[in-house]
Amino acid sequence: MPELTSEKHPGRVAAVLRELLVPVVSVAIAVIIGSIIMLIAGFDPIAAYSAMLKGAFGGGRQIGETLLRSTPLIFTGLAVAYGFRAGLFNIGAEGQLFMGGLSAAFLGIALAGLPQPLNIVIMIVGGAAIGAAWAFIPALLKAKVGAHEVITTMMFSYIARYLVSWLVTGPLKAEGQIPQTERLPVESTLPKLHEMFAFLVPSRVHLGFIVAVLIAMVVWWVLKYTALGYESRAVGLNPWASETGGISVSATTIKALCISGALAGLAGVTEVMGVHFRLFDQFSAGFGFTGIAVALLAKNNPIGVIPAAILFGALSAGGGTMQLEADVPQKVILIIQALIIFLVAAEQISRWILGQTVRRGVEDAG
Amino acid sequence: MAPPLVEVREVTKTFPGVLANDRVSLSLNAGEIVALLGENGAGKSTLMNVVYGLLTADKGEIRVEGETVHIRSPRQAIDLGIGMVHQHFMLVEPLTVTENIVLGIEPTHAGVIDFKKAREDVREISRRYGLAVDPDAVVRDLPVGMQQRVEILKALYRGARVLILDEPTAVLTPQEVRELFGVVRTLVDEGLSVVFITHKLEEVMSVADRVVVMRDGRVVGEIRPKDTDTAGLARMMVGRDVVFRVEKTPSTCGDTILEMTDIRVLDERHLEAVKGVSFTVCAGEVVALAGVSGNGQTELIEAITGLRKVESGTMLLKGIDITRSAAHETIEAGLSHVPEDRHRRGLVLDFDLMENVILGDHRQAPFAKHGILNFSAITEVTRKRIEDYDVRTPSERVHAGTLSGGNQQKLVLARELGRDPELLVAAQPTRGLDVGAIEFVHKQILAERDRGKAVLLVSLELEEVQSLADRILIIFEGKIVKEFMSGEASDEELGYFMTGGGGDKLNAGTGEVIVSDAGTDV
Numbered sequence: 001m002p003e004l005t006s007e008k009h010p011g012r013v014a015a016v017l018r019e020l021l022v023p024v025v026s027v028a029i030a031v032i033i034g035s036i037i038m039l040i041a042g043f044d045p046i047a048a049y050s051a052m053l054k055g056a057f058g059g060g061r062q063i064g065e066t067l068l069r070s071t072p073l074i075f076t077g078l079a080v081a082y083g084f085r086a087g088l089f090n091i092g093a094e095g096q097l098f099m100g101g102l103s104a105a106f107l108g109i110a111l112a113g114l115p116q117p118l119n120i121v122i123m124i125v126g127g128a129a130i131g132a133a134w135a136f137i138p139a140l141l142k143a144k145v146g147a148h149e150v151i152t153t154m155m156f157s158y159i160a161r162y163l164v165s166w167l168v169t170g171p172l173k174a175e176g177q178i179p180q181t182e183r184l185p186v187e188s189t190l191p192k193l194h195e196m197f198a199f200l201v202p203s204r205v206h207l208g209f210i211v212a213v214l215i216a217m218v219v220w221w222v223l224k225y226t227a228l229g230y231e232s233r234a235v236g237l238n239p240w241a242s243e244t245g246g247i248s249v250s251a252t253t254i255k256a257l258c259i260s261g262a263l264a265g266l267a268g269v270t271e272v273m274g275v276h277f278r279l280f281d282q283f284s285a286g287f288g289f290t291g292i293a294v295a296l297l298a299k300n301n302p303i304g305v306i307p308a309a310i311l312f313g314a315l316s317a318g319g320g321t322m323q324l325e326a327d328v329p330q331k332v333i334l335i336i337q338a339l340i341i342f343l344v345a346a347e348q349i350s351r352w353i354l355g356q357t358v359r360r361g362v363e364d365a366g
Numbered sequence: 367m368a369p370p371l372v373e374v375r376e377v378t379k380t381f382p383g384v385l386a387n388d389r390v391s392l393s394l395n396a397g398e399i400v401a402l403l404g405e406n407g408a409g410k411s412t413l414m415n416v417v418y419g420l421l422t423a424d425k426g427e428i429r430v431e432g433e434t435v436h437i438r439s440p441r442q443a444i445d446l447g448i449g450m451v452h453q454h455f456m457l458v459e460p461l462t463v464t465e466n467i468v469l470g471i472e473p474t475h476a477g478v479i480d481f482k483k484a485r486e487d488v489r490e491i492s493r494r495y496g497l498a499v500d501p502d503a504v505v506r507d508l509p510v511g512m513q514q515r516v517e518i519l520k521a522l523y524r525g526a527r528v529l530i531l532d533e534p535t536a537v538l539t540p541q542e543v544r545e546l547f548g549v550v551r552t553l554v555d556e557g558l559s560v561v562f563i564t565h566k567l568e569e570v571m572s573v574a575d576r577v578v579v580m581r582d583g584r585v586v587g588e589i590r591p592k593d594t595d596t597a598g599l600a601r602m603m604v605g606r607d608v609v610f611r612v613e614k615t616p617s618t619c620g621d622t623i624l625e626m627t628d629i630r631v632l633d634e635r636h637l638e639a640v641k642g643v644s645f646t647v648c649a650g651e652v653v654a655l656a657g658v659s660g661n662g663q664t665e666l667i668e669a670i671t672g673l674r675k676v677e678s679g680t681m682l683l684k685g686i687d688i689t690r691s692a693a694h695e696t697i698e699a700g701l702s703h704v705p706e707d708r709h710r711r712g713l714v715l716d717f718d719l720m721e722n723v724i725l726g727d728h729r730q731a732p733f734a735k736h737g738i739l740n741f742s743a744i745t746e747v748t749r750k751r752i753e754d755y756d757v758r759t760p761s762e763r764v765h766a767g768t769l770s771g772g773n774q775q776k777l778v779l780a781r782e783l784g785r786d787p788e789l790l791v792a793a794q795p796t797r798g799l800d801v802g803a804i805e806f807v808h809k810q811i812l813a814e815r816d817r818g819k820a821v822l823l824v825s826l827e828l829e830e831v832q833s834l835a836d837r838i839l840i841i842f843e844g845k846i847v848k849e850f851m852s853g854e855a856s857d858e859e860l861g862y863f864m865t866g867g868g869g870d871k872l873n874a875g876t877g878e879v880i881v882s883d884a885g886t887d888v
């Protein structure tokens with residue numbers, strides 16, 4: 001077919017904007033529906049949203065809190081996104097996260113007295129390795145006997161959670177009443193960003209955020225520029241053509257799920273090293289599951305995971321302020337989160353609304 | 367003079383990067399069969415989807431009986447008396463014929479579907495238009511030709527006066543094609559008008575009153591079949607003279623490239639599909655494996671290309687044992703594979719052309735070094751392949767799925783031949799392609815042979831086998847039952863052995879025996 005000179009090479013900028021359209025529109029619609037719900041419930045949406053914005057971005061401390069809360073979500077979002085790109089639904093990121101946290105809590109004590117940079121590197125690598133190992137058995141089952149990863153990773157998630165539950169109440173329990181592990185020595189923790197960069201306003205955000213952003217870039221690069229990432233995407237899009245092209249589908253599946261598990265494991269590592277400094281039963285607020293929503297919103301693009309995670313982090317950070325200042329229950333945040341997920345998942349709805357507008361425009365012109 | 371029943375005026379439709387219809391005009395009179403002829407990607411289906419309300423034109427107008435209409439949905443098209451039967455049927459397979467036909471406009475009695483009336487209605491229209499079909503049969507159990515009748519009945523039940531058939535013969539056996547043509551004529555005798563989308567020249571000659579030829583999104587001509595012949599139509603369609611049978615010089619057989627000895631392979635159900643096959647292919651030779659679909663060809667090819675386990679026997683490629691080799695090892699040993707299903711096995715449709723071109727060589731120089739892809743080399747090679755193999759595309763960055771079927775196959779050939787293999791295994795390389803693309807593929811295969819490479823061709827088309835092969839092996843029920851040299855056997859003889867030498871299945875003189883038998887597994 002002949003080319004259209006005017007649209008010969010749709011620019012990259014245009015392509016990126018097109019990709020952004022649906023997530024942005026979805027978030028906007030979710031905010032609008034959220035305000036309608038607040039109105040019906042008798043709250044003032046403008047006051048609520050301004051309180052929320054203030055709580056999330058109102059100052060250095062607030063921004064720090066938002067980034068702190070987005071850090072584990074970047075990792076779990078990347079984990080789920082990488083899996084999806086290879087055609088795998090790693091619903092068990094939560095379990096791999098728990099194993100990563102467990103490894104950090106254990107290594108942090110074991111490495112007491114060693115230099116901090118060394119500890120940070122060992123604990124990050126160790127947590128990633130344990131996360132990968134925890135995903136390896138489901139991956140092997142998937143590759144060899146076709147057991148569906150949604151079931152197996154989920155089951156492994158329960159095993160991990162209850163394993164941690166048992167360890168923090170028994171073998172690894174610290175002195176005292178509370179079921180938790182011993183507090184990590186300072187050389188086994190991640191420094192706060194304001195401690196590293198003097199010009200920053202003090203806040204809780206730690207080095208883990210920078211690590212998360214760097215890892216997101218690495219994952220993006222791996223997917224786009226390495227043979228490994230190419231094979232993962234090929235298998236995700238068309239396993240039969242991949243097989244015909246000489247790619248081992250089972251080996252690629254195993255690698256991809258292990259990479260996914262490693263990324264999820266890092267979320268647990270940074271939560272333990274940067275936020276809680278110890279491990280306990282409830283140390284994750286379902287980050288593994290919110291990671292699925294983050295990946296969806298990011299359309300499985302590793303770079304897109306960063307803003308998507310920050311959005312969810314901001315909702316979480318701003319929710320408290322909203323409740324405090326506008327007297328709107330924090331649960332509204334959950335409604336908005338659910339709406340975003342729903343709208344992104346139902347991308348067709350957004351596309352349809354956009355399509356209708358475009359159609360009408362064309363007809364008016366004609 | 368009455369205005370045409372349907373008139374399309376100056377319709378323009380663009381998709382991102384392509385002008386699918388460029389000021390296309392077309393008229394259809396009552397009681398007329400118009401064939402819309404063109405290569406894959408010429409814009410025929412786009413135009414008819416505009417008429418049927420599935421797409422909205424950017425510019426132009428549509429008139430029905432002289433009145434300008436705005437068709438925004440198939441429902442509106444149906445209300446205007448326009449019906450369409452798509453290439454891929456839109457039937458609910460577990461439901462009966464009657465249930466499918468009345469779906470959405472069921473006759474009701476006190477809020478309950480009146481199946482008795484529905485069944486009678488279906489009987490009535492099927493009698494009136496000579497479309498015999500059992501109203502109580504479950505659609506899933508019907509052969510493809512019957513399912514197509516159900517689609518046509520669906521349109522008639524909704525009061526269609528104009529019937530658009532999108533590539534209706536693509537899925538039919540020759541026998542079913544003849545029956546369909548009979549149906550089409552009856553419909554026209556009953557006062558309907560038919561638009562027949564196709565790229566097959568013989569069909570146009572035998573069924574159409576008038577032929578509208580499209581090329582590159584434009585109407586390039588209009589002619590009556592009696593004023594032309596297939597060569598003339600082909601010239602209009604492709605824009606140049608087309609060679610139906612490529613010229614070929616006698617082969618010079620060199621070293622043995624592929625040596626298969628007593629190969630046995632199982633199919634999905636663990637039944638023996640290939641039962642002790644032995645043959646060789648030498649350098650500079652095209653060996654065709656001819657047979658009716660489902661006689662072990664697919665399993666044999668998968669075994670050679672490392673996609674399926676070989677139970678026993680040995681396979682040597684240039685003396686190297688590849689019996690137990692994985693797919694990537696066969697590629698490294700010098701084997702290229704044009705798979706029979708290019709959408710499933712040939713291409714990753716959501717990958718761009720660059721990513722498709724490197725598939726299979728994506729870990730090799732110059733595309734990758736230490737596992738890192740080199741995109742400048744990839745872009746350069748892809749551009750060269752696109753040029754060498756005449757892949758028509760707006761750029762190397764578009765997804766393979768946006769290309770037409772012919773260009774997709776050229777892309778597969780570009781990748782597989784660009785690797786400079788010792789052996790090319792080509793399975794049904796021209797399936798679903800139009801004449802221009804078929805000619806291109808055939809020339810490439812013979813060029814490969816003339817460069818001293820070995821070619822194993824698997825084909826269901828006798829014409830293709832006869833025109834390309836230096837040696838023909840006939841496969842029947844997993845065994846090679848006969849071998850012919852090029853030109854040694856007539857189509858009838860080939861057909862005779864392909865159907866097990868039984869004779870009773872041989873439809874002498876037509877050469878259609880192959881495909882009609884393939885229809886039995888539907």
